[in-house]
Amino acid sequence: MSVLTADAPAVTGIGVVAPTGIGVEEHWAATLRGVPVIGPLTRFDASRYPSPFGGEVPGFDAAERVPGRLIPQTDHWTHLALAATDLALADAGVVPAELPEYEMAVVTASSSGGVEFGQREIQALWRDGPRHVGAYQSIAWFYAATTGQISIRHGMRGPCGVVVAEQAGALESFAQARRYLADGARVVVSGGTDAPFSPYGLTCQLGSGRLSTGADPARAYLPFDAAANGFVPGEGGAILIIEQAATAQDRSYGRIAGYAATFDPPPGSGRPPTLERAVRAALDDARLTPADVDVVFADAAGVPDLDRAEADAIGAVxxxxxxxxxxxxSLTGRLYAGGPALDAATALLAMHDSVIPPTAGGADVPPGYALDLVGAEPRPARLRTALIIARGYGGFNAALVLRGPNT
Amino acid sequence: MATRERTIDDLRALMRAAVGEADDIDLDGDILDSTFTELEYDSLAVLELAARIETQWGVLIPEDDASGLETPRMFLDYVNGRAVAER
Incomplete structure (x- = not known):
């Protein structure tokens, strides 16, 4: 499927609930300051874990931002998405009660589901027995819970789905939103959040071997740096409201111009990774060339081999x-499903304000990477087209092309 | 398990903990004879409430019985043994 830019779906609302803050203004200001918000986890005592750091959403109070009924019924990850959805709908000026219920769709991405909620119930199971497992465990842990709760809360009865593709998932959700719009949906709630901070959640992540085990939170996540030593996880993400170009009109932050996804061959196959192909295919889908791209928001794994592979793919294109x-x-840590959603939000804000946000610390980039990495200070630039790259653990690659509102 | 009579205030506390509080429904109001439909409880919410009553009050409410308890008063009567006596 290919969509000409003029008809490409428009992003009309942004809701951010991220370590950089709650709401677009807080997030954008913190992003431009370029000061990392990574520190020791406070959601639980992680001091005895090999990777005790993370990016947490500051000052998030579910009682203020989530309907009372849904607080005990859903996981923290769903709380974050419900709050982000409220912000995004208000930002777009979309009032669901005024729209046909079957023309509103929801697709979100999730990487770990309701892992904290699930841990509580598993503990109850083993400590007290099966009669002590709450009924809401049946719906709260499940990857689709966030999409379902958004759909129910706002009466959005059009097509609904969830994408589970680790860090690539949110870009896939925007692609799926585009398909829903092509099939007649009027408004799509899309994007993603994750909430990976519980003892069980953190332990699951350690298995990848990609988490930083550095002792200094300020040096724990240094993507594209000669001292890169893994990444730090973060919670939260962003929800975008996406609408048909015709109805969005002057409310648009920008457009979803192109998208592609690839899957890497299995380790040991001898075949090359496919990230470059995803980037080229996304540009083809947008009917643009590499020269049209003004800025790349990198996946930025923070793992030397993966950083090099991404630098090679960017260099090849x-x-x-x-x-x-x-x-x-680099400011927030990797938010899993929420990460590329937040990158997309940030890219739209960057195009709006004609400035490229910084990379924390201003990385000491190995010369072999041949990257023009924006350092610790924001870089003013005229931005019409942004490319977002995302890779999910297990072989997922996705690339999304966003264009500014007047392109 | 011999217990004291359970009151509507006991049940309110359990309802708050189990299912949460809707913005548009006053649990402190006169809810004794409100139906769970009126209180915006779906079947899962009623199931969760019954499960909490079992684990915290020690009164087993089989699923088949729970589905017939349509108001807080009916739950209390069941728990306090009256409904059983009337049958």
């Missing part, structure tokens, strides 16, 4: 130092 690259997730 754009040439050595051929395009400004930034990694604002």
């Amino acid at each position: 754009f040439g050595p130092r051929g395009v400004p690259v930034t990694a604002p997730k």
Whole structure:
């Protein structure tokens, strides 16, 4: 499927609930300050874990932002998404009660589901027995719970779905939103959040071997840096409201111009990774060339081999130092399903304000990467087209092309 | 398990903990004879309430019985043994 930019779906609302803050203004200001918000976890005592750091949403109080009934019925990850959805709908000026219920769709991404909720119930199971497992465990842990609760809360009875593709998931959700719009939906709630901080949740992540085990939170996540040593996880994400170009009109932050996804061959196959192909295919889908891209929001794994692979893919498409690259997730940690959703929100704000947000610390980039990485200070630039890259653990690659509102 | 009579206030506390509080429904109001439908309880919410009553008050309410308890008063009568006596 290919959509010409003029008809491409428009993003009309942004809701951010992230370590950089709650709401677009807080998030954007913190992002431009470029000061990392990674620190020791406070949601539980992680001090005895090999990776005790994370990016947590500051000052999030579910009682203020989530309907009272839904607090005990859903996981923290769903709380974050419900709050982000409220912000995004208000930002878009969309009042669901005024729209036909079957023309509103929901698709979110999730990477770990309701892992904290699930841990509580598993503890009850083993401590007290099966009669002590709450009825809401049946719906709260499940990856689709967030989509379902958004759909129910706002009476959105059009097509609904969930994408589980680790860090690539949110870009897939925007692609799915585009398909829903092509099939006649008027408004789609899409994006993603994750809430990976419980003892069980953190332990599951350790298995990837990609989490930083550094002792200094300020040096724990250094994507594209010579001292890269893994990443730090974060919670939260962003929800975007996506609408048909015709109805969005002047409310648009920008457009979903192109998208592609690939899947890597299995380890040991001898075949090359497919990230470059995803980037090229996304540009083809947008009917743009590499020269049209003004900024790349990198996946920024923070793992040396993966950083090099991404730098190689960017270099292969754009040439050595051929395009400004930034990694604002260096401020927040990697938010899993929420990460690329937040990157997309940030890219739209960057195009709006004609400035590329910084990469925390201003990485010491190995010369072999041949990257034009935006350092610790924001870089003013005229931005019409942004590319978002996301890779999910297990072989997922996705690329999304966003264009500014007047392109 | 011999217990004291359970009151509507006991049940209110259990309802708050089990199912949460809706913005538009006053649990402190006169809810004794409100139906769970009126209180916006779906079947899962009633099931959760019955489960809490079992684990915290020690009164087993089989699922088949729970589905017939349509108001807080009916739950209390069941728990306090009256409904059983009337049958």
